[in-house]
Amino acid sequence: MNGRFVRNVLIKGLLLFTLFNLLWAVVDTAPSGRLSMYNSLLGGRERFPFGENPSESYNLSLYDLDAMFASHRLDGLPKAADEFRVIVIGDSSTWGTLLKPQETLAGILDRAGLHTPDGKQVRFYNLGYPTLSLVKDLMILDEALQYDPDLVLWPVTLESFPRNNQLNSPIVANNPTRVNDLIARFNLNLTPLEEKGGFWQRTIIGQRRTLADRLRLQLYGVMWSATGIDQAYPADYTPALRDLEDDQSYYGWQPPEFPADSLAFDLLSAGMQLAGEVPVILVNEPILISEGENSDIRYNYYYPRWAYDVYRLEFSSACAAAGWNCLDLWDAVPQEHFTNSAIHRDAFGEDIFAQEIVHSGLLP
Amino acid sequence: MSLVSILILVGLSLGVHLASLLPFTRRFRIQLLLILSVVVIYWLQPGLPIRGLDFWLPTATVFIAVLGWLLTAQPEERAYRSNLHTYFLLTMLILVIALTRYLGATTFLTPSRPPQIHLVIAALLVVSLFFFALQKLHKTPGTLLALAIFALLLLFILLKLPSLTLAASSTLRGFTGQSRELASAFDIRWLGFSYIAFRLIHTLRDRQTGHLPALSLEEYLVYMLFFPAFSAGPIDRAERFIKELRQPEAPGAKNLAAGGERLLIGLFKKFILADTLAMIALNGQNAGQVQGAGWLWLLLLAYSFQIFFDFSGYTDIAIGLGHLMGIRLPENFNAPYLKPSLTRFWDNWHITLTQWFRAYVFNPLTRLLRTKARTLPAWLVILITQLSTMVLIGLWHGMTLNFILWGLWHGFGLFINNRWSSAAHPLTTRVQARPALNHLVTALSILLTFTYVSLGWVWFALPDVSTSLKVLASLFGIGGGA
Numbered sequence: 001m002n003g004r005f006v007r008n009v010l011i012k013g014l015l016l017f018t019l020f021n022l023l024w025a026v027v028d029t030a031p032s033g034r035l036s037m038y039n040s041l042l043g044g045r046e047r048f049p050f051g052e053n054p055s056e057s058y059n060l061s062l063y064d065l066d067a068m069f070a071s072h073r074l075d076g077l078p079k080a081a082d083e084f085r086v087i088v089i090g091d092s093s094t095w096g097t098l099l100k101p102q103e104t105l106a107g108i109l110d111r112a113g114l115h116t117p118d119g120k121q122v123r124f125y126n127l128g129y130p131t132l133s134l135v136k137d138l139m140i141l142d143e144a145l146q147y148d149p150d151l152v153l154w155p156v157t158l159e160s161f162p163r164n165n166q167l168n169s170p171i172v173a174n175n176p177t178r179v180n181d182l183i184a185r186f187n188l189n190l191t192p193l194e195e196k197g198g199f200w201q202r203t204i205i206g207q208r209r210t211l212a213d214r215l216r217l218q219l220y221g222v223m224w225s226a227t228g229i230d231q232a233y234p235a236d237y238t239p240a241l242r243d244l245e246d247d248q249s250y251y252g253w254q255p256p257e258f259p260a261d262s263l264a265f266d267l268l269s270a271g272m273q274l275a276g277e278v279p280v281i282l283v284n285e286p287i288l289i290s291e292g293e294n295s296d297i298r299y300n301y302y303y304p305r306w307a308y309d310v311y312r313l314e315f316s317s318a319c320a321a322a323g324w325n326c327l328d329l330w331d332a333v334p335q336e337h338f339t340n341s342a343i344h345r346d347a348f349g350e351d352i353f354a355q356e357i358v359h360s361g362l363l364p
Numbered sequence: 365m366s367l368v369s370i371l372i373l374v375g376l377s378l379g380v381h382l383a384s385l386l387p388f389t390r391r392f393r394i395q396l397l398l399i400l401s402v403v404v405i406y407w408l409q410p411g412l413p414i415r416g417l418d419f420w421l422p423t424a425t426v427f428i429a430v431l432g433w434l435l436t437a438q439p440e441e442r443a444y445r446s447n448l449h450t451y452f453l454l455t456m457l458i459l460v461i462a463l464t465r466y467l468g469a470t471t472f473l474t475p476s477r478p479p480q481i482h483l484v485i486a487a488l489l490v491v492s493l494f495f496f497a498l499q500k501l502h503k504t505p506g507t508l509l510a511l512a513i514f515a516l517l518l519l520f521i522l523l524k525l526p527s528l529t530l531a532a533s534s535t536l537r538g539f540t541g542q543s544r545e546l547a548s549a550f551d552i553r554w555l556g557f558s559y560i561a562f563r564l565i566h567t568l569r570d571r572q573t574g575h576l577p578a579l580s581l582e583e584y585l586v587y588m589l590f591f592p593a594f595s596a597g598p599i600d601r602a603e604r605f606i607k608e609l610r611q612p613e614a615p616g617a618k619n620l621a622a623g624g625e626r627l628l629i630g631l632f633k634k635f636i637l638a639d640t641l642a643m644i645a646l647n648g649q650n651a652g653q654v655q656g657a658g659w660l661w662l663l664l665l666a667y668s669f670q671i672f673f674d675f676s677g678y679t680d681i682a683i684g685l686g687h688l689m690g691i692r693l694p695e696n697f698n699a700p701y702l703k704p705s706l707t708r709f710w711d712n713w714h715i716t717l718t719q720w721f722r723a724y725v726f727n728p729l730t731r732l733l734r735t736k737a738r739t740l741p742a743w744l745v746i747l748i749t750q751l752s753t754m755v756l757i758g759l760w761h762g763m764t765l766n767f768i769l770w771g772l773w774h775g776f777g778l779f780i781n782n783r784w785s786s787a788a789h790p791l792t793t794r795v796q797a798r799p800a801l802n803h804l805v806t807a808l809s810i811l812l813t814f815t816y817v818s819l820g821w822v823w824f825a826l827p828d829v830s831t832s833l834k835v836l837a838s839l840f841g842i843g844g845g846a
Contacts, residue, residue: 006621056649215640222644226659 025202033066033214039076042221045230046073046101047126049217056232058223062213063174065143071217074125079148084120084364087127087144089137090155093285093343094128096350098233101126103347105155108354116364124153131169132160134267135190139171139178141274151364152275153357155285157343158311159302161263162251166190186270189261237340241301242292250307258310265318272324281362282326284315286333286353288342300342325362332356365595367635369408370681373591374627376400377688384615384690394609395453397586397689402426402457403473404591409555411475413548414533415540419478420487421554423458427491429588430454432564433581434498435512436571442499447581451495454585455488509568516561516568523554525763556594558760562720563588567602569724577603583610592685596678598696598716605691612690623687630680633673641670646835648827657841664839667825668818672701675714701817704809706774706781709817717757726753746782751775761824766832770823777816 038044048068051059062068069075079085088094088106096104102111106126114122125147127140134156141152166172167190172179176193183190200206224230248255253262272280287308288300298304312328319326337349345353357363383389383396405422412418430451434442441447462484464473471477478484522528526549533551534544567584570576579587579602587605613619645667646660654660676697686693700713710718726749733745740748751772758771785792796802819836826832837843 006617006624009621055643216643219640219643222662223650226644226655226663227650227653228655229653 021203021205024204024207025199029202029207033064033210034070035214036067036070036075036221037218038071038221039073042218042225044073044076045071045221045224046107047095047104047230048072048129049220049230050095050130051231053232054216054220057230058220058227059230060213060216060220061170062210062217063171064210064214065139065171065175065178067214067217069143071221072125072127074127074144074147080121082120084116084122084151085147085149086122086124086151086153086363087141087147087149088124088153088155089140089144090128090285091132091137091157091160091343092128092130092341093157093345094126094155095130096126096128096231097130097341097344098231098237098339099345099347099350100233101228101230103350104128105153105350105354105357108351109357112354112358114358114363120364122364125149129171131171132157133166133169133172134160134264134271135166135179135182135188136169136172138182138267138271138274139175141271142178142182145275145278149278152271152278152280153283154271154280155283156268157285157287157302158263158308159343161265161311163189163262163264164251166264166267167193182270186266186273188270189264189266240288240338240340240342240344242288242290242295242335244290244292244294244298244301246294246297248297248304248306250304253307255304255306256310258307258314263311263314265314268318268324269322272322279325281357282319282324283357284312284326284328284330285343286329286331286345286349288335288338289331290335302342327357327360327362329353329356365408365678367631370631373404373685374688376404377592377623377685380689381615381619384612393612394582394586395450397590397609398450398453398582399457401586401589401591401594402454403461405556405589405594406461406474407472408595409475410553412551412553413542413546414536414551415542416476416479416483417536417552418475419462419484421552423484423487425554425556425560426454426458426585426589428564429560429585430495430581431498431512432567432588433579433584434495435504435509436567436576436579437581437584438578439502439504441578441580444580450580450582450585451492455492458488459484504571506572509572513565513568516564520557520561521763523552523557524759559594559597559599560588562599562717562760563602565724566599566720570602575603577606579606590686590691592682592689593693596675596682597714598679598682598694599720600694600716604694608686608691608693613687613692615690619687619690623684626680626684626687628684630677630682630684633677633680635677638670638674638677641666641673645670646822646825648825648831651826651831651835654838657839660835660839664818664821664835667821668701668814671821671824672697701814702810703813704806705785706777706813706816707785709813710774710778717760721753721757725756726750729753743783747775747779750778750782754778764827765829766823766826769829769832770820773820773823777820 049059049071050061051057052061054060074087086109088109094105096107099107101107104126106124106128109122110124116122127144129136129140137154137156137160141154144152167179173193176195177197179190180192180195182188183192198206204211250258251262253259268282287303289295290298290300296305299308308330312330316326316328318324333345333349333352337346337352338344339346380393380396380400384393389396402422405425406419409418409422412421437447459481461473462478462481464471465478465481522532529549529552530547533549534547536551537544537547567576583606584602586609587600587602590600590605593600644663646663647667650663654663679696683693683695694716696715696717698712698715700709703709703712729752730745730749733740733748737745752775754775755768755771757774758767758769761767761770795805819839822832822835822839826835834843
């Protein structure tokens with residue numbers, strides 16, 4: 001080994017590294033997010049990957065929607081002739097914070113053994129994701145439609161509606177192309193995101209975080225398959241507040257009305273247009289109705305009573321005006337069945353919620 | 365150790381390499397190595413909740429090393445003026461590190477703000493007076509050496525036995541005026557002590573038997589504190605290391621290439637393979653969650669390779685750093701999972717530790733039993749020596765029942781291996797005469813050895829006996845899961 005050899009190794013290594021980076025940037029590598037061990041070597045996940053403590057939850061949060069869908073069991077299940085496919089989108093309460101997959105709304109409904117009048121088996125798929133943004137729901141719905149659903153179940157809550165919050169969630173902010181496409185297609189009243197799609201961003205170095213996340217997602221898939229665990233379940237958690245502040249304001253807004261166009265109901269319309277022929281059931285999901293201090297002013301930590309009441313009126317008006325299938329189940333679950341947030345229910349509360357949906361008659 | 369820390373160590377090693385190129389700086393190469401090693405042990409010491417302890421522990425490391433030299437050096441060697449210079453350099457260096465306290469709230473050489481300077485000066489004075497008195501000894505009595513070894517072992521037990529460490533933490537918290545109720549066994553994490561203790565015992569014992577070569581203080585300290593091998597080995601022998609230190613490989617492309625290659629291999633093993641496998645390796649958390657024996661085997665397999673790549677990766681990094689400075693460190697791993705017997709596995713796994721135990725436990729114990737207990741049958745001598753050596757190796761990793769069981773697992777394995785080798789010798793000879801059959805038997809032996817070693821890792825990886833037994837049962841489909 002001599003100096004020339006070292007020099008040659010360094011030069012060749014550098015050249016190859018540069019070449020691979022350039023190739024990666026030039027070739028369209030977007031489909032590589034679909035490369036997955038899930039649904040082949042590993043079992044598909046029952047819900048989207050999301051987790052802030054990967055070593056305990058065997059799960060992680062990533063912004064790559066392709067990789068997220070590729071890890072979901074929906075991606076590995078060709079639709080059977082006798083299947084009636086229902087996708088359930090929504091926020092963390094749909095995803096199932098502190099709930100096991102089978103305890104979530106989709107999990108309970110899927111195990112209920114429902115059948116359509118023509119004998120098809122009704123299968124539910126949990127496509128909830130733990131952030132409160134209707135744009136995020138649209139983004140997921142847009143992708144999910146390629147899986148040929150027969151029905152979309154879409155639980156929502158007021159906290160997902162404020163227009164100024166729509167683009168703040170990390171998964172939305174990190175998918176500017178998808179979001180801007182939705183804004184353009186449906187002429188949404190939102191400011192398009194800046195797209196950082198420069199050449200260097202497309203190299204391996206530029207995409208190192210995405211690539212590392214994809215790899216980690218595969219590895220945690222081993223643990224998910226081995227344990228069936230996709231969330232850390234703390235032995236103890238801080239329960240949702242029941243004693244509330246004496247505060248009427250909601251995002252700085254005061255009673256009796258929201259400022260014009262401050263709630264993004266147009267995103268619900270966009271969702272309906274996006275679904276097209278696929279029927280959608282919109283559900284105003286149950287919230288914690290506190291009986292503690294200042295509960296005459298607020299329902300819970302999130303909502304002053306006036307704001308939520310106005311929202312419910314607007315929600316029912318929008319449903320009636322557009323002829324959407326809507327359910328308002330805001331008070332369906334007693335307050336003792338909420339866990340660490342005013343929208344997170346325990347398994348029993350989730351079961352009540354599911355029964356209400358089943359008995360509403362809107363399901364096939 | 366983080367990737368950034370390793371890159372900084374690479375930078376330091378390249379600095380030594382450069383210093384070795386120039387005639388003027390080459391003269392100070394050993395001093396430079398000493399200074400860097402001392403600074404690095406302060407820098408790498410993890411932060412500790414007991415006030416000032418993350419400064420005092422590296423300081424204690426340095427002074428224990430000086431004490432080791434005073435006890436092992438011949439009286440005439442101790443008197444050399446150059447040793448006094450080295451000691452002066454050392455104390456000044458510690459003072460400078462302590463003075464970084466006054467650079468502001470942020471510290472860069474120590475994990476937290478060093479203690480007040482008057483405390484450091486007082487400690488240096490007291491220790492120096494003690495060393496001065498010791499230096500006047502005309503001859504180091506054998507009992508003093510034995511006492512030093514005993515004290516090191518006691519300290520080792522104190523640091524490895526959680527109940528004692530907890531008590532020590534509580535006491536130290538009392539000294540510093542911190543809450544004793546918050547004491548934890550993790551409060552006292554002494555970087556590199558396991559390794560430095562073994563190097564010290566080696567020199568003390570070799571001094572007793574007259575095998576230790578003459579070493580100056582700076583040579584002895586560099587041997588003890590050599591930064592590439594300080595925290596994770598290899599545990600070199602003094603006589604071998606000193607030859608390398610005194611006659612290093614000439615700096616140049618050859619060293620850089622060899623060092624760079626080992627570094628890259630080590631970094632790949634540690635940060636790509638081991639850290640990736642760690643995500644799916646068996647541990648105390650997932651052991652009770654896994655559904656099905658197949659997955660459990662996969663997790664165990666991942667652990668087997670994770671521990672190998674982690675440990676051998678660090679060794680590669682240490683060897684690579686050594687190369688950059690012209691010093692060849694001994695190999696610690698030689699494809700251990702590809703060996704066809706447990707004996708061969710232990711000849712190739714953590715080689716320097718195994719050699720240490722062979723030299724200072726196994727061989728002396730065997731000699732002792734063969735001379736003092738002649739009535740014992742040979743097989744019983746082998747059983748006793750194998751079990752005691754392996755249990756001690758287990759205890760070196762941690763003083764818990766699981767490490768003892770891991771030691772017993774390997775002790776019994778080695779004993780059975782030994783008995784089988786003796787009994788099956790004629791059969792082995794016949795098999796070796798038929799190459800195809802020999803290959804098949806070797807392959808099966810490798811598989812069997814690897815499986816046995818992997819099953820042994822269950823004791824090593826898990827925190828308690830109950831979980832380990834459940835996992836072992838579940839691996840064979842017994843019981844309803846771990």
